[in-house]
Amino acid sequence: GQSLEQPSEVTAVEGAIVQINCTYQTSGFYGLSWYQQHDGGAPTFLSYNALDGLEETGRFSSFLSRSDSYGYLLLQELQMKDSASYFCAVRDLVGFQKLVFGTGTRLLVSP
Amino acid sequence: GAGVSQSPSNKVTEKGKDVELRCDPISGHTALYWYRQRLGQGLEFLIYFQGNSAPDKSGLPSDRFSAERTGESVSTLTIQRTQQEDSAVYLCASSLSERRAEQYFGPGTRLTVT
Numbered sequence: 001g002q003s004l005e006q007p008s009e010v011t012a013v014e015g016a017i018v019q020i021n022c023t024y025q026t027s028g029f030y031g032l033s034w035y036q037q038h039d040g041g042a043p044t045f046l047s048y049n050a051l052d053g054l055e056e057t058g059r060f061s062s063f064l065s066r067s068d069s070y071g072y073l074l075l076q077e078l079q080m081k082d083s084a085s086y087f088c089a090v091r092d093l094v095g096f097q098k099l100v101f102g103t104g105t106r107l108l109v110s111p
Numbered sequence: 112g113a114g115v116s117q118s119p120s121n122k123v124t125e126k127g128k129d130v131e132l133r134c135d136p137i138s139g140h141t142a143l144y145w146y147r148q149r150l151g152q153g154l155e156f157l158i159y160f161q162g163n164s165a166p167d168k169s170g171l172p173s174d175r176f177s178a179e180r181t182g183e184s185v186s187t188l189t190i191q192r193t194q195q196e197d198s199a200v201y202l203c204a205s206s207l208s209e210r211r212a213e214q215y216f217g218p219g220t221r222l223t224v225t
Binding site: 030031033035041042043044045048050087089091097098099100101102103104 | 115142144146152153154155156159161166167169170202204209212213214215216217218219
């Protein structure tokens with residue numbers, strides 16, 4: 001089975017850089033995804049790491065290290081609108097179509 | 112184009128009643144997923160459709176839960192004899208194919224069982 005752990009809450013100020021970690025215990029997976037969810041809103045896709053290393057998409061970057069069972073989402077030049085919950089998720093090897101989500105991290109950005 | 116839509120947005124029902132939740136995926140998306148999200152928690156996989164077949168029903172919590180899909184279009188999630196522990200937001204997502212990593216989520220249906 002899959003188990004993904006994230007810090008419950010992270011706080012930062014506008015303009016700063018923040019890293020949200022995702023550590024996992026898994027029997028194997030296809031890739032690590034990150035989703036953003038504003039309060040009351042739908043999760044929206046941010047990035048996907050199929051391979052180890054860094055993927056960059058604008059202000060957001062995501063990293064995966066399978067040998068360390070670890071990944072992170074890096075948010076740069078933080079804006080107030082980045083205040084939201086962030087979830088890591090893996091695509092299961094057995095039943096790769098489904099996503100197994102982490103516990104979620106609530107990011108609070110202050111002025 | 113239009114995103115994933117779900118209806119109703121909110122549903123309050125009495126314990127023991129049946130409810131139907133509807134999902135309209137993005138046109139052309141062959142894969143459709145249902146998830147459940149309890150307050151303050153992550154998303155829990157329920158069921159996945161490829162076309163109108165459901166290869167993976169492993170997440171359905173009990174036989175009170177069922178789902179169907181018409182072709183590559185609308186899906187309904189039915190919960191029979193609702194219980195208070197069924198209270199949650201039910202989210203639907205679709206993707207171009209089962210092999211695509213990116214899933215597009217609808218706004219969800221908030222179900223409250225009293």
